[in-house]
Amino acid sequence: MEKVQRAVDEQAEIIYLGESSDFSVADADTDRRSICRMVADELGEPRMCDMASAATHAGVFYDMMNRLPKESNIHTAVVTVNMRSFTAEWIYSKLETPLRKQQLMLKRRPALWNKAMLVFKAYPRWSEKERDRLVVKHLRRQAAPPPYANARAWDVAMADSLTTAGWPQDSVAMACHYIKCFATAMDEDNPRIRDLDRIVQLCRQRGWRLVMHILPDNEEQMSRMVGQRLVQILRDNGRYVQQRYEEMGATVVNNQGLLPDSTFTERNYPTEHYTQEGRLAVAKAIAAIMESEK
Amino acid sequence: MLFNTIEFLVFLPVVTALFYLLPQRWRWLWLLAASCFFYMWFIPQYILILAATIAIDYEAGLLMERWNDRPRWRRWCLVSSVVSTCVVLFVFKYLNFCSENLVLMAQHFGWAHPQRALNIALPIGLSFHTFQSLSYVIEVYRGNQRAERHAGYYALYVMFYPQLVTGPIERPQNLLRQLHEKKELQADNIARGMRLVLFGLFLKMVVADNIGTLVDQVYAAPQDFGRADIVLAMVLYSFQIYGDFFGYSTIALGCARMMGFTLTDNFRTPYLADSIREFWHRWHISLSTWFRDYLYIPLGGNRVKLPRWMLNTMVVFTVCGIWHGANWTFMLWGAAYGVLLIVEKLAGSKNGRWRWMHVALTFTAVTLLWTVFRAPSLGALADIYGALIHGGGNSHLNIGAPLIVALAAFIAIDVLTRRTRFDEWCGRMAAPLRWTIYALMAFAIVAFGSVEQHPFIYFQF
Numbered sequence: 050m051e052k053v054q055r056a057v058d059e060q061a062e063i064i065y066l067g068e069s070s071d072f073s074v075a076d077a078d079t080d081r082r083s084i085c086r087m088v089a090d091e092l093g094e095p096r097m098c099d100m101a102s103a104a105t106h107a108g109v110f111y112d113m114m115n116r117l118p119k120e121s122n123i124h125t126a127v128v129t130v131n132m133r134s135f136t137a138e139w140i141y142s143k144l145e146t147p148l149r150k151q152q153l154m155l156k157r158r159p160a161l162w163n164k165a166m167l168v169f170k171a172y173p174r175w176s177e178k179e180r181d182r183l184v185v186k187h188l189r190r191q192a193a194p195p196p197y198a199n200a201r202a203w204d205v206a207m208a209d210s211l212t213t214a215g216w217p218q219d220s221v222a223m224a225c226h227y228i229k230c231f232a233t234a235m236d237e238d239n240p241r242i243r244d245l246d247r248i249v250q251l252c253r254q255r256g257w258r259l260v261m262h263i264l265p266d267n268e269e270q271m272s273r274m275v276g277q278r279l280v281q282i283l284r285d286n287g288r289y290v291q292q293r294y295e296e297m298g299a300t301v302v303n304n305q306g307l308l309p310d311s312t313f314t315e316r317n318y319p320t321e322h323y324t325q326e327g328r329l330a331v332a333k334a335i336a337a338i339m340e341s342e343k
Numbered sequence: 344m345l346f347n348t349i350e351f352l353v354f355l356p357v358v359t360a361l362f363y364l365l366p367q368r369w370r371w372l373w374l375l376a377a378s379c380f381f382y383m384w385f386i387p388q389y390i391l392i393l394a395a396t397i398a399i400d401y402e403a404g405l406l407m408e409r410w411n412d413r414p415r416w417r418r419w420c421l422v423s424s425v426v427s428t429c430v431v432l433f434v435f436k437y438l439n440f441c442s443e444n445l446v447l448m449a450q451h452f453g454w455a456h457p458q459r460a461l462n463i464a465l466p467i468g469l470s471f472h473t474f475q476s477l478s479y480v481i482e483v484y485r486g487n488q489r490a491e492r493h494a495g496y497y498a499l500y501v502m503f504y505p506q507l508v509t510g511p512i513e514r515p516q517n518l519l520r521q522l523h524e525k526k527e528l529q530a531d532n533i534a535r536g537m538r539l540v541l542f543g544l545f546l547k548m549v550v551a552d553n554i555g556t557l558v559d560q561v562y563a564a565p566q567d568f569g570r571a572d573i574v575l576a577m578v579l580y581s582f583q584i585y586g587d588f589f590g591y592s593t594i595a596l597g598c599a600r601m602m603g604f605t606l607t608d609n610f611r612t613p614y615l616a617d618s619i620r621e622f623w624h625r626w627h628i629s630l631s632t633w634f635r636d637y638l639y640i641p642l643g644g645n646r647v648k649l650p651r652w653m654l655n656t657m658v659v660f661t662v663c664g665i666w667h668g669a670n671w672t673f674m675l676w677g678a679a680y681g682v683l684l685i686v687e688k689l690a691g692s693k694n695g696r697w698r699w700m701h702v703a704l705t706f707t708a709v710t711l712l713w714t715v716f717r718a719p720s721l722g723a724l725a726d727i728y729g730a731l732i733h734g735g736g737n738s739h740l741n742i743g744a745p746l747i748v749a750l751a752a753f754i755a756i757d758v759l760t761r762r763t764r765f766d767e768w769c770g771r772m773a774a775p776l777r778w779t780i781y782a783l784m785a786f787a788i789v790a791f792g793s794v795e796q797h798p799f800i801y802f803q804f
Contacts, residue, residue: 167794
């Protein structure tokens with residue numbers, strides 16, 4: 050709510066909705082500006098308000114945008130699209146519970162009603178076992194390249210083959226995380242797609258220009274560890290998002306493949322945390338398209 | 344399904360309304376289906392365990408009645424039923440603990456141990472419904488209860504949703520009889536039931552859960568807190584567990600009351616007890632009377648010589664401790680109560696003029712023992728008592744004003760209702776005052792109810 054309030058207080062004209070990728074996390078960074086700030090500087094636009102917070106996704110973005118007053122100076126919304134957020138590993142993650150709690154308080158309803166929903170736990174409360182079961186169930190439904198029957202079989206086979214090949218346990222885990230985080234087939238039933246659809250609708254109603262930017266993932270490492278087939282799936286999913294929302298009238302900045310391995314800061318889990326060079330490259334790509342389509 | 348969730352707020356009125364709308368002959372089926380649904384909300388497959396114990400004990404009840412003139416066969420029937428129920432309890436509740444300790448022992452003595460520690464999940468409420476089943480077969484064996492011929496009614500007696508997972512542990516003479524009775528829709532029952540549900544939710548969500556957030560901080564890192572804060576956390580835990588368990592029992596009573604059923608009261612101002620003996624007459628009454636009737640009295644009760652009585656007391660309270668959980672801390676907790684009761688008996692009668700001092704002493708002993716109960720292991724227990732002795736941490740507990748007010752309200756209501764129950768006490772008030780209390784409680788739940796997830800403490804048993 051405080052981010053919504055800040056956007057109102059600052060009389061923002063452009064709002065930027067993002068997650069942890071927005072921020073500087075590398076100790077070596079000398080430029081600690083967020084992607085949002087970098088875009089603002091590139092555009093020479095001081096009234097761009099950063100509404101990013103860690104681990105959020107399109108569902109939360111929608112509720113934050115919806116809480117903004119209908120009468121405001123906002124004309125553009127820049128929405129971050131994280132390809133991992135479409136997969137079970139994120140949808141059923143531990144972070145989803147606090148996120149859903151946060152989302153409840155953002156709903157456009159009387160505050161006491163929202164609080165009642167919160168205290169009566171009107172959000173998913175999966176146990177650790179249930180989370181694991183849901184992720185496995187989801188992976189079993191996802192098609193995988195031959196010879197694997199599904200993404201779960203791919204994940205298990207990958208773990209077995211890399212362990213047999215003598216890979217260190219951390220690397221085996223990382224390769225399997227890549228499969229869990231990206232081996233999914235997009236369709237309109239995906240909860241994040243539904244959230245993005247609602248964002249498009251909301252922007253239409255409010256008369257806001259919508260810019261979506263797809264975050265780059267570490268395709269070099271992914272290819273090295275799992276193979277090019279997973280990169281292909283990721284790219285296909287990116288194209289699905291791009292095509293779907295361009296058809297709906299949004300500007301989509303597809304930054305997939307933009308960044309080299311060296312600009313990613315995390316080595317033990319697939320994330321979109323970038324060095325200052327990475328953030329600047331993403332920001333420039335967003336700014337360039339926003340500028341060209343003005 | 345948890346009582347303090349949105350699902351339950353839908354479940355309760357739907358189940359109650361349909362119960363009254365259906366003709367009497369279908370009500371048992373509706374309640375049984377609703378109870379199954381309630382239980383399966385947690386982990387569906389565990390209903391099979393419940394079904395197995397229900398089938399065994401139902402059949403045992405019928406056989407014992409059929410073999411009325413064959414005492415030996417009846418006894419064998421009782422023993423088989425009790426053993427099979429206890430085996431289920433042992434496998435799901437104590438086997439992990441035994442295997443862990445065997446592995447530890449083997450490691451300690453350097454024995455070859457092919458056995459690995461097991462990891463069997465405990466079905467929710469297992470200890471409660473197994474004790475309720477045992478109560479039925481023992482009462483049928485003793486001739487105090489006729490065997491239930493209708494399998495559906497017997498299943499409903501074990502599975503009646505308000506008290507299925509955390510009690511009160513009902514006797515067949517009370518619940519089974521009521522299940523057969525035709526219940527008419529009465530405004531008074533609905534009003535009293537709703538009052539109890541509201542009060543129970545207040546105790547759980549405002550008092551117990553908010554205290555839980557504070558107490559968890561201290562138990563997670565006792566060395567970070569000073570002595571005063573550790574003492575405060577210990578005292579607060581006494582109110583957390585009381586609010587939590589009393590809250591659950593009150594909601595259970597309320598849900599049953601709305602359909603016209605009266606369940607056993609589980610608490611009667613336990614912290615006003617002036618002795619440990621008295622405390623156990625007021626705390627978790629359905630369990631303490633269960634142990635009294637099915638273990639303590641068969642062992643000879645208090646009609647035996649002092650050494651034998653001491654042994655019986657130790658056995659009963661150690662078993663009571665183990666019933667709570669498969670952990671050395673629970674065993675220690677139960678055994679400590681046995682020792683205190685023996686000391687109390689040896690010390691002789693109390694002087695009535697010093698009653699409040701005895702109340703304070705009893706509360707102190709109970710609070711110190713709740714610390715044993717709360718500690719996840721003996722090591723953690725040593726840590727908290729170590730921190731209490733040495734002190735030194737700089738962190739402080741931050742109790743907000745709403746919690747202080749809620750706790751004061753809880754204590755005040757507990758004292759005021761010591762000879763009655765909340766629903767009766769409230770019902771005697773003038774309407775404006777009564778509605779003010781409802782409004783304040785409802786507001787407190789919504790505005791100050793904890794947003795953290797604290798499962799009911801007794802769920803783990």
